[in-house]
Amino acid sequence: MKLGLEHRKALVLGASKGLGAAIAISLANEGAQVIGASRSVDMIAALNGRLEPEATGRITGLPLDLTDKASRDALLQQVLAQGGVDILINNTGGPAPGEARSTGSEAWAGGFDAMVLSLIEITGALLPKMVERQWGRIVTLTSSGVESPIPRLAISNGLRAAVLGWSKTLAAEVAADGITANIIITGRIHTDRVDQLDAAAAQRQDTTIEAIRKASLATIPAGRYGKPEELADVVTFLASDRAGYVTGAKIRVDGGMIRSV
Known part of the structure; x- marks a missing residue:
């Protein structure tokens, strides 16, 4: 299946390892030119060594600390100077474990800035170029906790649910501009x-x-x-031409773990 990702440019947040790295590799293997953003830029550059021999895409790194607004602004300045991107993969790390009854407001505020506000800022800044081109793909990773709250992960459960509502609202607003916005619900990916x-x-x-x-x-x-590559390939499909009629969706990659319908 031709996914039509040649000549597309992607930005993958948290791309130095784990799910972000797997997604960056999958997109580049399909021909996309990928900007990987992370605090560990050296690790991103090394991902090119893991591409398939026939891959036409490449991965370059830019520094990003999602907890630091100045870092977010610097990333956006560089990406927009390069003409923006066609594909945005919103991938954030998770907060420290903690119970809802004992987690203080400072921890909630810090988590909101890093896990919610950062994605809203970055997506909002990159959207105008997508609208101009009448094509765009926004894929946001969340946790199974948005459907089945995970014990002792109060901040993650609460804030990722906020991201879910934001993404669904955004999807309806930009669908007529050829832009899709979807949520991936991750299960136990190793x-x-x-x-x-x-x-x-x-x-x-x-x-x-x-x-x-x-x-x-x-x-x-x-x-x-699950294997990170299994989730990455689902994301890559959603980022492709082939998934143009899939938007506002939440798609589970969980091996059947979530029992609700």
């Missing part, structure tokens, strides 16, 4: 973040990481954690 959460759960429950993983796998009909 990344460093999942390893950290498993380790924290093992310590909290005074058990082994292996025991935590066994219990986690028992909740997933597929019987395993």
Whole structure:
């Protein structure tokens, strides 16, 4: 299937590792010219060594700290000076674990700035060029916590739900301009973040990481954690010409873990 990503330019947030890195690689393998943004720019440049030999896309890095507005503004200045992008992949890290009843307002405010306001700012700044070209793709990654809240991840559950509502509203506003906006709901995809959460759960429950993983796998009909590449390929399809009539959607990549309809 031809995805039509040759000559498209993409910006992937959080591209140095994990899901962001896998998405940047998948897009470049399909011919897109990818800007990867992260605090670890050197790691982004190294991703080119993981591309398929016949890949025509390339990955370049720009520095970005989503918690720092000056850093966000600097990134946007550079990207807009290059003509903007056709594809935006909104991917943020997750906040520290914490219970809703004991998490203070300062932690909520910091999480909102890094996980919600940053995406709204970056998307809003890049939208005019997409509107001008009458083509654009916005894909935002969230957690399974937006449908089935995860214990001790109060900030993540709450703020990612806010992002879900924002994306759905945006999708209706820009659909007539040839722009789609979709949400990916990630399940247990095997990344460093999942390893950290498993380790924290093992310590909290005074058990082994292996025991935590066994219990986690028992909740997933597929019987395993997902591969970052599996999620990345779904994102790449949504970023393509082929997905022009898919917008305002939330798409699960979770191995069947979320039990609600």
